[in-house]
Amino acid sequence: MADWTFLTNHTHVLMCVANDPGMRFRDIAVAVGITERAAQRIVAELVAAGYLKRQRDGRRNRYQLYPELPLRHPLERHHQIGELLEVFEANPHSVVPTHHHIG
Numbered sequence: 001m002a003d004w005t006f007l008t009n010h011t012h013v014l015m016c017v018a019n020d021p022g023m024r025f026r027d028i029a030v031a032v033g034i035t036e037r038a039a040q041r042i043v044a045e046l047v048a049a050g051y052l053k054r055q056r057d058g059r060r061n062r063y064q065l066y067p068e069l070p071l072r073h074p075l076e077r078h079h080q081i082g083e084l085l086e087v088f089e090a091n092p093h094s095v096v097p098t099h100h101h102i103g
Contacts, residue, residue, distance in 0.1 A: 013042045
């Protein structure tokens with residue numbers, strides 16, 4: 001794998017969750033090329049920041065993504081997560097538009 005990529009691991013994790021809201025940390029880790037613990041940490045950061053909402057589904061978690069929220073860097077804040085996911089053809093059925101706002 002390359003030493004660097006244009007997209008961050010946070011973006012790669014969001015893409016995984018957008019494509020499969022019930023994806024296991026182990027599978028996210030393999031897809032992104034990180035450890036399972038790193039996948040857990042990134043998902044926890046995305047939940048804490050309000051970009052994902054965790055929902056229990058039996059013994060597993062499912063995640064709801066908020067595509068209308070802005071990207072975080074000042075150079076990108078005028079764009080929404082949903083725009084980024086559309087470019088990479090994330091599954092539109094798991095990206096549910098809401099009026100959720102980060103604080």
